[in-house]
Amino acid sequence: MGILHLTRAIYDEIRAHGEQTYPYECCGALLGTTIENGWTVVASVRAGNTRTDSAHNRYNISPLELVKIERDARRQGLGIAGFYHSHPDHPAQWSTTDLAEAHWLGCSYVITAVAKGKAAQTNSFRLAGISEEDKAFEQDTIVIDDENKEQF
Amino acid sequence: MTIFIPTPLRPFAAGKDTIEVEAATISAALESLTAAHPDLRKHLFTGEGKLRAFVNLYLNDEDVRYLPAKEATAITAADTLSIIPSIAGGVLAARAYAPPAPKTMN
Numbered sequence: 001m002g003i004l005h006l007t008r009a010i011y012d013e014i015r016a017h018g019e020q021t022y023p024y025e026c027c028g029a030l031l032g033t034t035i036e037n038g039w040t041v042v043a044s045v046r047a048g049n050t051r052t053d054s055a056h057n058r059y060n061i062s063p064l065e066l067v068k069i070e071r072d073a074r075r076q077g078l079g080i081a082g083f084y085h086s087h088p089d090h091p092a093q094w095s096t097t098d099l100a101e102a103h104w105l106g107c108s109y110v111i112t113a114v115a116k117g118k119a120a121q122t123n124s125f126r127l128a129g130i131s132e133e134d135k136a137f138e139q140d141t142i143v144i145d146d147e148n149k150e151q152f
Numbered sequence: 153m154t155i156f157i158p159t160p161l162r163p164f165a166a167g168k169d170t171i172e173v174e175a176a177t178i179s180a181a182l183e184s185l186t187a188a189h190p191d192l193r194k195h196l197f198t199g200e201g202k203l204r205a206f207v208n209l210y211l212n213d214e215d216v217r218y219l220p221a222k223e224a225t226a227i228t229a230a231d232t233l234s235i236i237p238s239i240a241g242g243v244l245a246a247r248a249y250a251p252p253a254p255k256t257m258n
Contacts, residue, residue: 058242063208067234080159090243103206103237105160
């Protein structure tokens with residue numbers, strides 16, 4: 001199982017983003033550095049959801065927005081650790097659509113269930129595998145880096 | 153030109169996040185890139201040699217698929233090429249949990 005380190009502030013921010021966009025899916029990028037068996041996330045970046053036709057159950061981040069996010073990450077000496085999005089009134093579990101549309105091997109996909117406008121469970125899934133043909137999601141352990149070092 | 157390699161492809165590019173190539177066009181630059189790093193080819197192209205549908209190419213800040221000459225566009229040493237796999241998803245057409253049991257009729 002992989003590990004994803006988040007600060008409390010980032011954890012709260014990505015969940016708040018989902019509450020603010022409810023009943024639509026929010027999305028964004030996570031920037032950080034690699035560690036053994038995972039990532040340490042040091043920043044989150046909100047992104048626009050271009051799926052305005054079906055934003056309550058689909059998200060898409062514009063590739064041009066990602067070009068700029070990755071450019072800024074590179075300037076800071078960071079990489080893209082993964083992405084986050086919300087599931088309005090659906091579990092924090094990856095869907096067949098999430099897997100089919102996931103292509104960032106080695107990165108984490110963080111999903112927050114937002115039930116009736118309130119953030120509930122947040123889970124993280126690493127896209128494992130070495131190609132499109134054998135990719136699969138594996139659940140990460142999320143470690144909240146604050147004094148109490150919460151882990152779930 | 154400078155080619156920016158995204159996180160998921162770096163293991164197939166000797167761990168590099170940027171690679172410099174000398175080429176006259178975008179196609180030639182990709183050819184040079186995959187010649188130096190053959191493992192990248194299957195991640196970028198189909199068996200028929202076409203760019204995979206989820207791979208987006210940006211010449212500086214322009215989507216290559218919308219350039220008049222597309223991959224045949226001429227490039228300069230100052231240009232950059234960003235390789236960006238798509239990011240999308242959602243709960244549409246998926247059952248990530250067990251639906252309620254159907255009601256029976258008496």
